[in-house]
Amino acid sequence: MKILKDPRFQFFSILLLFLVINLLQSGLTYLFEDEAYYYVWSKNLDFGYFDHPPMVALWAAIGSNFVEEELGLRLLSTISFSFMLWIIWLMIDAKEKWQHVGLFFLLVVSLTFWQVFGFIITPDTPLLLFTALFLLAYKRFLDRENTINILFLGLTMAGMLYSKYHGILVIGFVVISHLKLLQNPRFWMAGLFGLILFLPHLYWQYENGFPSFEYHLKERGKKPYSILNNLTHLINMIAVVGITFPVIYKAFFKQKIKTVFQRSLKFIVYGFFVFFLISSFKSEPQAQWVIVILIPILLVVFPFFINHAKARRWLFILGSIQLGIIMIIRVFFAFPSLSPIELEPHVSQQWIPDLKKNTEGKPVVFVNSYRNASLYNFYTGIETHSYSILKGRKSQYNLNKFEDNIQGKDIYSATQYVKNQPKLAKRYSSYIYGKKIDNYQTFEKVQCFIDSEELSFSSGLNEFEFTLINTYNKNITFDHVRLYGVFQGYKNKIIAKVPLKMEGLVRINPNEQKIINATFEMPLLSEYETINFRVALEFYNLMEGFQGNKVPVIMMNQSTNE
Numbered sequence: 001m002k003i004l005k006d007p008r009f010q011f012f013s014i015l016l017l018f019l020v021i022n023l024l025q026s027g028l029t030y031l032f033e034d035e036a037y038y039y040v041w042s043k044n045l046d047f048g049y050f051d052h053p054p055m056v057a058l059w060a061a062i063g064s065n066f067v068e069e070e071l072g073l074r075l076l077s078t079i080s081f082s083f084m085l086w087i088i089w090l091m092i093d094a095k096e097k098w099q100h101v102g103l104f105f106l107l108v109v110s111l112t113f114w115q116v117f118g119f120i121i122t123p124d125t126p127l128l129l130f131t132a133l134f135l136l137a138y139k140r141f142l143d144r145e146n147t148i149n150i151l152f153l154g155l156t157m158a159g160m161l162y163s164k165y166h167g168i169l170v171i172g173f174v175v176i177s178h179l180k181l182l183q184n185p186r187f188w189m190a191g192l193f194g195l196i197l198f199l200p201h202l203y204w205q206y207e208n209g210f211p212s213f214e215y216h217l218k219e220r221g222k223k224p225y226s227i228l229n230n231l232t233h234l235i236n237m238i239a240v241v242g243i244t245f246p247v248i249y250k251a252f253f254k255q256k257i258k259t260v261f262q263r264s265l266k267f268i269v270y271g272f273f274v275f276f277l278i279s280s281f282k283s284e285p286q287a288q289w290v291i292v293i294l295i296p297i298l299l300v301v302f303p304f305f306i307n308h309a310k311a312r313r314w315l316f317i318l319g320s321i322q323l324g325i326i327m328i329i330r331v332f333f334a335f336p337s338l339s340p341i342e343l344e345p346h347v348s349q350q351w352i353p354d355l356k357k358n359t360e361g362k363p364v365v366f367v368n369s370y371r372n373a374s375l376y377n378f379y380t381g382i383e384t385h386s387y388s389i390l391k392g393r394k395s396q397y398n399l400n401k402f403e404d405n406i407q408g409k410d411i412y413s414a415t416q417y418v419k420n421q422p423k424l425a426k427r428y429s430s431y432i433y434g435k436k437i438d439n440y441q442t443f444e445k446v447q448c449f450i451d452s453e454e455l456s457f458s459s460g461l462n463e464f465e466f467t468l469i470n471t472y473n474k475n476i477t478f479d480h481v482r483l484y485g486v487f488q489g490y491k492n493k494i495i496a497k498v499p500l501k502m503e504g505l506v507r508i509n510p511n512e513q514k515i516i517n518a519t520f521e522m523p524l525l526s527e528y529e530t531i532n533f534r535v536a537l538e539f540y541n542l543m544e545g546f547q548g549n550k551v552p553v554i555m556m557n558q559s560t561n562e
Helices: 007-028 033-042 055-066 069-091 095-099 101-110 124-143 147-163 167-177 179-183 185-207 211-219 227-239 245-254 260-279 287-307 309-334 344-358 370-380
Strands: 364-367 384-387 411-414 423-427 430-433 447-449 455-458 461-469 481-488 494-499 513-521 532-539 551-556
Touching: 007 069, 007 095, 007 101, 007 309, 033 055, 033 069, 033 370, 055 069, 055 124, 055 147, 069 124, 069 287, 095 101, 095 287, 101 287, 101 309, 124 147, 124 167, 124 185, 124 260, 124 287, 147 167, 147 185, 167 179, 167 260, 185 211, 227 260, 227 287, 245 287, 245 309, 260 287, 287 309, 344 370, 344 423, 364 370, 370 384, 411 423, 447 532, 455 461, 481 513, 494 513
Parallel strands: 364 384, 364 411, 455 551
Antiparallel strands: 423 430, 447 461, 461 513, 481 494, 481 532, 532 551
16 A cells, blocks of 8 residues: 555554553553552642652643553653654654664664653653753754744743753753854743743742752762762663664764754763762762653764665664563563563562551551551552651651641551551561551651750760741640651761650640750760761651751760771
């Protein structure tokens, strides 16, 4: 039939095939742990969340309104992937592109990380779409600086930032590639429009005490330098491409720049490489942080492979091998019984049924496990909460009313830290422990504020003062609660905790602030470069939380333990 030879029919048919395959994969594959976390977000739509901007939650909510279970959660991600490919195709100016539709899709499957982000939902999936739209808007802006293109450019800037904060890097590297933009008032108009659209998220951050910035810039902390982190970043740059990386990167470096737009594509790739190489000196890099470079890489290398038959043959060989490997892995994801190893999506079906049985279907409070709390809630519909402790990190469960919703109920705790309790379920090779707690009562959001720039402690008995602030509209009592002084070292590592002795702490009225005098016996500490001290509350022996602010400590006449 003549229509089968029409390159436009071929293009959209293959694009539809990608969509169908990804929809099937979405519906057949159990959730990854982070996906369940975004599901919890989608049930409480807002302009921001603890870890990321809100776009991923909005996408999950929209899809879930049309379809249930895993497919609904991932629906917009799978659709956006095919839409992104079409946007990329629109940006390719090569006259011969319609004669090389197969080559384009061979390149798509040769960029391995796309195969995962084509069917799961993470903040990276809307980021990929809005990055493609931003580059299209920028390309059109360079051609014609009219009102529509100015608004389009600003809209896509906001879309990237609402998806993931990495979007600011894309904008920044585009500006660096063409510094004359800073002298262009129309570009500033686009930026101002994008900023106005982004203001609701910034206001949300302000209202909530900038939790995302506090976490990403401070609480995650820095790690000691390790050359392994540098090597991990280099491996990530290879991993996002896959086994085709020799021919892909060779094509990228060899393809000559002819336009301002093409220059921006190379600057994005180089910029992400350098930025996260520098960050790897202080933190452990993750492969998905550089996922957006696949869009400019594809745009740069496609014309190269059109004009170089030898490189195209190698791409076909390596790309075909990679496609085969990817299809096998996809089958393993979807059908656990066929997989020779237990993959992340399979694990939830290992422990969730046992935990539900052993907790009598009651609400479950997970200790320092927002992922497990989210997965359990998704697959059982049972109410959960994640209790944050100093050994771990805060999460969205610290912001919404998860704690309020579970007060006064008979619940079970679920922890991997307190092991002198019954085993409730097995996850991977370790156990989830827990116990039943009747009439669960906590107040995790109470604040214990030490109003000092630093504290001086010495051996023996020490005394200090802090303000206990009841942030709740209810009386709080201190049954099932212990107050500790916690010493923390490098990267918030807990090096000691001591029980605090106080008098008269029985009850605090709603929104009351009470000055507390506390004493404790100084523990014997090893030498540390920095030591911080804070007050923490421990409910039901579930370990210490984040109630107190950190204050630097000066040790006076402190013995050391080598």
